[in-house]
Amino acid sequence: MSGQLTLYTYWRSSAAYRVRIGLALKGLEYASEPVHLVQDGGQQHAAAFAALNPQELVPVLRHGDQVLRQSLAILEYIDETWPKPALLPADAGGRARVRALAQAIACDVHPLNNLRVLQYLERELDVAAPAREAWVRHWIGSGLDAVEKLLAGDPGTGAFCHGDAPGLADCVLVPQLYNARRFGLDLAGWPVIARIDAACAALPAFAAAVPEAQPDGPRS
Amino acid sequence: MSGQLTLYTYWRSSAAYRVRIGLALKGLEYASEPVHLVQDGGQQHAAAFAALNPQELVPVLRHGDQVLRQSLAILEYIDETWPKPALLPADAGGRARVRALAQAIACDVHPLNNLRVLQYLERELDVAAPAREAWVRHWIGSGLDAVEKLLAGDPGTGAFCHGDAPGLADCVLVPQLYNARRFGLDLAGWPVIARIDAACAALPAFAAAVPEAQPDGPRS
Structure with a gap:
C-alpha cells in the first residue's frame, strides 16, 4: 500500500x-x-x-x-x-484474547478518564479536583486489577501480554500505565503488568512513542 | 469449529x-x-x-x-x-470504517453510561437522579451526533451502517439506540441512524435479540 x-x-x-x-x-x-x-x-x-x-x-x-x-x-x-x-496472533482464540485485553482498557478504563469526561465532572457536576482524581484512580485501579488477573491466570501471557513479542494489547496497556503513574498509582500492586511494562520500556519502538519524546511535548 | x-x-x-x-x-x-x-x-x-x-x-x-x-x-x-x-467487509479500509463506527459507541458512549458508572456517580459523588439522567443523555446525544455525521457523510453507508447488509457496526448501534429511547431521547434528530435502526428492526435476527424477547427479561 x-x-x-x-x-x-x-x-x-x-x-x-x-x-x-x-x-x-x-x-x-x-x-x-x-x-x-x-x-x-x-x-x-x-x-x-x-x-x-x-x-x-x-x-x-x-x-x-x-x-x-x-x-x-x-x-x-x-x-x-x-x-x-504481527500485532495480533495467528489463531482466532489468541486474537480474541489480545483484543479483549486491549478493550478491557480501551473501552472500560480509558474513556472514563478522558479529558472531556473530567471537564464534565468539573463543569456540570461541580466535582472538586480531589474527587475527580479519586474517580480516575478508581477506574484505573479496578481496571488494572482485572487485567492483572487476566494476565496472571493465563498460559498465553509471556514476556509481553500475549507471547514473547509485543502486540496490540501492549500498545494499549503501556499508555494506560503512563496515565496510572501520572495519577500517583504504584504499579507494584500489579506485578505481571509491571514486568510487561518494563519489557516494553526496553524496546526502541516504545521509547520513541512516549509523550515526552514527541515534537509537541514539553521541552526538557 | x-x-x-x-x-x-x-x-x-x-x-x-x-x-x-x-x-x-x-x-x-x-x-x-x-x-x-x-x-x-x-x-x-x-x-x-x-x-x-x-x-x-x-x-x-x-x-x-x-x-x-x-x-x-x-x-x-x-x-x-x-x-x-460476514460481519466485516472484505477490504481493510471498509473494516477500519466499520470498527471505528462500532468503537465510537462501544468505547466513547456506552462505558460512560454503564451500571457501575451510574452507581459510582450516585454512591460516591452524590449525583442525584435527574443529573445522572442528564449525564446519560449528554454522552448518548453527543456520541450519536458524531455517528450520524460519520454515516451521513460517507458513500460507504447503505441500507445499513456499511453497505446493504447488516454487520458489526449495526450490532453495536442498535443496542445503543435501545438505551437512547429508554432515556427519553428521540431518534428523529438523527435521520440516517433512525433509518438504519428501522431496517435492522425488520430483520428476524435483530428481533430475536431484543431485551424483551430474552428468557431472563420481564414477562409481558
Whole structure:
C-alpha cells in the first residue's frame, strides 16, 4: 500500500500514544500533525479537525486518501496493511484474547478518564479536583486489577501480554500505565503488568512513542 | 469449529445484546446463562462468575473450552470462526470504517453510561437522579451526533451502517439506540441512524435479540 502517513496526535493523549507505538513497531515513517487538546479551547473542536473527525477526538491517521479514526481500528488497519511484525496472533482464540485485553482498557478504563469526561465532572457536576482524581484512580485501579488477573491466570501471557513479542494489547496497556503513574498509582500492586511494562520500556519502538519524546511535548 | 456455545448474558445489557445480534445473524444456536446485574448485589460479582471474567462484566461467550470476553472481541471471533454471512467487509479500509463506527459507541458512549458508572456517580459523588439522567443523555446525544455525521457523510453507508447488509457496526448501534429511547431521547434528530435502526428492526435476527424477547427479561 502506498500513500503518505500523517498522524493527528497530542503528546499526552493515550489513544494517540497507542497508535504511535503501533507505527513504531512496524517501522513506519509518518508525519505528526499536533492537535492541542487544551489550547484555543481545544483544537480538536476547530472546524477543520471536526470535519476530519466528527467525534472531535485524536488520533486520526491519514493514509493517502483514507481517513482512519479510533485507535484500535487504526491499529488493526496498520496490522492488516503491513503484516510484519504481527500485532495480533495467528489463531482466532489468541486474537480474541489480545483484543479483549486491549478493550478491557480501551473501552472500560480509558474513556472514563478522558479529558472531556473530567471537564464534565468539573463543569456540570461541580466535582472538586480531589474527587475527580479519586474517580480516575478508581477506574484505573479496578481496571488494572482485572487485567492483572487476566494476565496472571493465563498460559498465553509471556514476556509481553500475549507471547514473547509485543502486540496490540501492549500498545494499549503501556499508555494506560503512563496515565496510572501520572495519577500517583504504584504499579507494584500489579506485578505481571509491571514486568510487561518494563519489557516494553526496553524496546526502541516504545521509547520513541512516549509523550515526552514527541515534537509537541514539553521541552526538557 | 465444534463446541457448544453458552452466552452469559443479562437481558438489558447492551454489550450482551450486541453479541446476541451477532449470534443470530450467523444463525448460531446457543445456551443462555443469565447473570442478573442487580439481584443478589449483582450476580456478576459472585465468585464463580468473577473467575470466568475478572472484569465482572457481561457478556462472556463460552465456545467449547474457550472463554471469550469483551463484546467486540467476541463479535470478531464469531466472524472469524463462522465467516458467513460476514460481519466485516472484505477490504481493510471498509473494516477500519466499520470498527471505528462500532468503537465510537462501544468505547466513547456506552462505558460512560454503564451500571457501575451510574452507581459510582450516585454512591460516591452524590449525583442525584435527574443529573445522572442528564449525564446519560449528554454522552448518548453527543456520541450519536458524531455517528450520524460519520454515516451521513460517507458513500460507504447503505441500507445499513456499511453497505446493504447488516454487520458489526449495526450490532453495536442498535443496542445503543435501545438505551437512547429508554432515556427519553428521540431518534428523529438523527435521520440516517433512525433509518438504519428501522431496517435492522425488520430483520428476524435483530428481533430475536431484543431485551424483551430474552428468557431472563420481564414477562409481558
